[in-house]
Amino acid sequence: MNQLYRALHMPPKRLLKKIAGQKEIYTIAVRPAPKAQGCDLMPAMGSEPFIPMPYTPGVWYADPLLYHYEGERWLFCEAYDMAAERGSIAAAKLEDSGKITGMREVLKEDFHLSFPTVFDWNNEIWMIPETGTTGFLMVYHCLEFPDEWELVKKFPVNRNLCDTIILEKSDYRITLLCSEIKQDNGLYTRYRRYDLCRNEDPMMEDPPELSLEEDEPFNLQHREYSLENRNAGPLFLCNTRLVRPAQVSTKVDYGVYLQFWARHGASEVPLCAAAPQNVTIEGINPQDLIGIHTYCRDDDFEIIDARYLRKPE
Numbered sequence: 001m002n003q004l005y006r007a008l009h010m011p012p013k014r015l016l017k018k019i020a021g022q023k024e025i026y027t028i029a030v031r032p033a034p035k036a037q038g039c040d041l042m043p044a045m046g047s048e049p050f051i052p053m054p055y056t057p058g059v060w061y062a063d064p065l066l067y068h069y070e071g072e073r074w075l076f077c078e079a080y081d082m083a084a085e086r087g088s089i090a091a092a093k094l095e096d097s098g099k100i101t102g103m104r105e106v107l108k109e110d111f112h113l114s115f116p117t118v119f120d121w122n123n124e125i126w127m128i129p130e131t132g133t134t135g136f137l138m139v140y141h142c143l144e145f146p147d148e149w150e151l152v153k154k155f156p157v158n159r160n161l162c163d164t165i166i167l168e169k170s171d172y173r174i175t176l177l178c179s180e181i182k183q184d185n186g187l188y189t190r191y192r193r194y195d196l197c198r199n200e201d202p203m204m205e206d207p208p209e210l211s212l213e214e215d216e217p218f219n220l221q222h223r224e225y226s227l228e229n230r231n232a233g234p235l236f237l238c239n240t241r242l243v244r245p246a247q248v249s250t251k252v253d254y255g256v257y258l259q260f261w262a263r264h265g266a267s268e269v270p271l272c273a274a275a276p277q278n279v280t281i282e283g284i285n286p287q288d289l290i291g292i293h294t295y296c297r298d299d300d301f302e303i304i305d306a307r308y309l310r311k312p313e
Contacts, residue, residue: 014290014309022309026062026293027052028077029281030098030303043238043245043260044274044295044304050281053100055310058082061090061103062305063163065234066296067118069125069145073298076127076146077305078114079105087114089129091146098301106147107140115163115294117234122171122198132160132181139196139210155212161192163231165244172200175215179230187249188225227251232258233296243271245295255293255307276306284308 029050053061063078072093079090092103107113107129115130125142127149136154143150160181168175174196182188193215198208232247242263247255257275261268276289284306291307 013287017288017309021312022288023082023312024290024307025060025082025310026080026305026307027055027281027284028061028064028075028100028303028305029053030094030100030301032098033297033300033302042272043236043243043297044258044292044302045272045278047280050279050302050304050306051098052281052283052306053103063115063130063294064296064303064305065116065118065294066094066298066301066303068298073301074118074146075100075303076106076116076118078116079103080114087112089113089116089127094301094303096300104147107149115231117164117166119166119169119174121169121174128164128176130162130164132162135159137161137164137178137194137212153210153212157194157212159192162189163247165231165234167193167235173197177231182225187227187251187254189230190223190225191229228259232294235263236297238271241271244268247293248273253291255291258292258295258304260295279304279306281306281308 029052031048031050034046060080061077065076067074067076074091075094076091078087080087088105089107090103091106092100094100111134113129113131117128119126125145127140131138135158137157138154139152140149141152161178162181164176164178166174167177176194176196178192179189180192195213195215197211197213227249228246230247232245235242235244244261244263246259246261248257248259250256257273259273260271262271274292276292288309289306292304293307294305296303
């Protein structure tokens with residue numbers, strides 16, 4: 001996007017802070033999932049504050065996604081090197097106290113990586129990170145959790161696909177929902193659905209042979225390029241409803257707030273939204289909080305990433 005155009009449409013107070021040298025960065029923030037009787041169970045709503053990760057100079061963290069392994073809760077995310085202007089995949093334990101410990105890089109390539117969807121499939125651990133700038137959708141297999149991964153297959157999709165989530169899963173087929181970034185304006189995306197298939201022959205070598213089949217139709221309401229058609233995290237249950245978080249941008253700003261969609265069969269209806277003014281993050285001035293970008297949860301915790309302005313060191 002033309003940076004001058006964006007600056008001309010930026011809120012004046014934010015523009016002044018950026019002129020003064022403040023940087024837009026991301027942080028991951030955690031809070032206990034609401035459980036008390038009578039509390040608001042809507043995602044990312046309510047008065048309880050989120051607790052952010054400690055700031056690490058030169059690196060910011062985004063795209064938090066949860067994975068449970070042998071009774072432990074792991075947080076996978078994008079680790080963005082501000083000097084190199086490139087992301088890698090990092091992982092850390094999320095303790096029962098809500099503290100994130102032992103964050104370290106677990107997958108690095110010579111291209112940008114983000115949004116690490118980690119999942120079980122036939123008693124093995126897999127990852128599909130965002131690799132859209134390469135024009136490929138890439139599937140990784142875990143050799144030793146959580147630090148060792150091998151690239152099993154790179155599928156030439158010839159599109160900039162981002163933020164892949166899983167819609168359905170069986171022994172031999174996984175239905176993926178990806179967001180495709182518009183070539184001439186990265187704020188606009190549309191959904192594309194694919195089936196990731198594995199060979200059904202039990203005699204095949206491990207890891208199995210994989211194939212990718214495009215299954216383009218997905219909810220006619222979502223097939224056109226839009227500022228709202230970008231995944232913001234995996235499906236989750238809320239009050240017995242299956243919910244899909246989506247990211248909403250504006251014509252001049254990326255990842256401003258979250259829209260939650262309740263799924264009803266093959267269609268979806270809007271459930272609620274969560275904007276920066278709906279949340280409190282300890283230690284961050286509400287006036288400096290300018291976007292909520294990703295959401296995930298389990299029975300115990302809600303996790304978001306947030307974009308905010310930070311003064312130079």
